[in-house]
Amino acid sequence: MDTNLLKTIETIYDCVGNQFDHQKALRSFGLAVDNTGLILTEIWPLIGKANVLAVHNIPEDAVKAMISSFVSIENNSMLQNLPKIPVGVPVLRRAFVSDEEHFASAMYKKTSEPWELHSEGVSIFSKGLISVIACGFVRKPNQSEINAETISRMAIISKHYLKAMKIHTKLDRLQTALLSSSDILDLVDFGIILYDKNKEIVQVNSAAQRVLDKMDGLSITKSGLKIFDREAQKEYADILDANFDNKRAAASLNGGLVTVKRPSRQKPFGLLTIPMDISNNDTNPRGIATLIFDHSAKKVTAIKHFATVYGFTKVESRLALEIAQGTSLEEYAQKFKVSLHTVRVQLRALFSKTGVTRQGELVSLLLRSTSGLNLK
Known part of the structure; x- marks a missing residue:
């Protein structure tokens, strides 16, 4: 494991505290995977609501368009295929939606085409009965397609990001218990x-x-x-x-x-x-x-x-x-x-x-x- 990857993992664990610093963690994540654009979002599919936790290297207008796409499951291929996507494993969009279907969809025309974004994909950080935490990733027009090496690095970092979030949750529960006691x-x-x-x-x-x-x-x-x-x-x-x-x-x-x-x-x-x-x-x-x-x-x-x-x-x-x-x-x-x-x-x-x-x-x-x- 190279030094930059180890430093990124260390940074992510350092973000555990009274409030998990998702922005700092996600920036470190993005820089470690060839400055890939990342958006970490908590989504409530049944009520059509989403909350952005952190963003790295994605245009602001594109972020707004992505968030609005979570209003309806019918118009979002990621939400439609959510049961098939494993937790903690980066998955390219073409793994569950063909290029032909994707480029013809309203979602592509709304969230990617205006900014020429490509190599879309997602890593699911948690699946609950009510909400989902998902880390979407994209590449800008001046960036090459995501290769196997980058996907492997994303998988390693995603695994540690999940662990850090679990540690934060346990510490938060412990603090609540201590206050109650x-x-x-x-x-x-x-x-x-x-x-x-x-x-x-x-x-x-x-x-x-x-x-x-x-x-x-x-x-x-x-x-x-x-x-x-x-x-x-x-x-x-x-x-x-x-x-x-x-x-x-x-x-x-x-x-x-x-x-x-x-x-x-x-x-x-x-x-x-x-x-x-x-x-x-x-x-x-x-x-x-x-x-x-x-x-x-x-x-x-x-x-x-x-x-x-x-x-x-x-x-x-x-x-x-x-x-x-x-x-x-x-x-x-x-x-x-x-x-x-x-x-x-x-x-x-x-x-x-x-x-x-x-x-x-x-x-x-x-x-x-x-x-x-x-x-x-």
């Missing part, structure tokens, strides 16, 4: 910070942003989430490192819980980190979600349902609620005037009913229940 995440009243597989923060919901704006123990920097409490920062960094470790099996990636002290001396934040969307190779998660629970502001209303599911007694439910809100066992004992031994007996009962073995695991389970999210 952002709106949904803003509905919940706990903070959510999402990391991508490169360990970079890609999304922060409104609740998390409100917490970060207070600068009460948490903030965002270029390197990620910053925790003022050094011990908690190290613990959090270790959790992230462990879950982004390619050498660890997916089954061992459980996230973790970090308690963050606050300069305001209010109840500490709870940071629950969860691996998301485990990849098919069973080694590395695609990303990480960190949930931020502000126990001084949030009411844990889901604990009642959680307690019913696991069969907690009234006293056990009260202990579970306090633990989820960041209350230590010592604080709980003082608050409800019971011995620490009694609290530990109740805690062991919670362990038994939920199937966990440590307090951190219990808190993680409680917070997952409270959030109502399944991010794995």
Whole structure:
């Protein structure tokens, strides 16, 4: 493959973005095939409508005449033969309409004869139930007929043009999905910070942003989430490192819980980190979600349902609620005037009913229940 052809293909892929730059892509396409005239059009055959996406080296009046020819299928040989034309393969007009029939047609007299255009053809870029995207090509009177080499180059470039358009469509859908997910995440009243597989923060919901704006123990920097409490920062960094470790099996990636002290001396934040969307190779998660629970502001209303599911007694439910809100066992004992031994007996009962073995695991389970999210 020659250098000019590679450069054209590279240019076409560079045109993928918020808006696909068809004009830049089509110009590069045309120059790479001996400056052949090109017109890229989206056509709605059933309603007789067409929209020009880009044009290269075709007279303006000829373009207008070509567009008007799509008003009626009966007068357009390309539309009449559309089912026979494969996608992504440049096809010369004479492949589906004889020269004699073409030169006698009203379409030729309207769209080609006034400008002495010849070597007409088309490459179909997409066929849908409603619309078609077609790249028509023609040669001017001072240009030779399209030869086999030019057709081959057109076929190669058409293939990559189609791929670039598909990539653009996927990116556009992804962007729409991300915007929708952002709106949904803003509905919940706990903070959510999402990391991508490169360990970079890609999304922060409104609740998390409100917490970060207070600068009460948490903030965002270029390197990620910053925790003022050094011990908690190290613990959090270790959790992230462990879950982004390619050498660890997916089954061992459980996230973790970090308690963050606050300069305001209010109840500490709870940071629950969860691996998301485990990849098919069973080694590395695609990303990480960190949930931020502000126990001084949030009411844990889901604990009642959680307690019913696991069969907690009234006293056990009260202990579970306090633990989820960041209350230590010592604080709980003082608050409800019971011995620490009694609290530990109740805690062991919670362990038994939920199937966990440590307090951190219990808190993680409680917070997952409270959030109502399944991010794995």
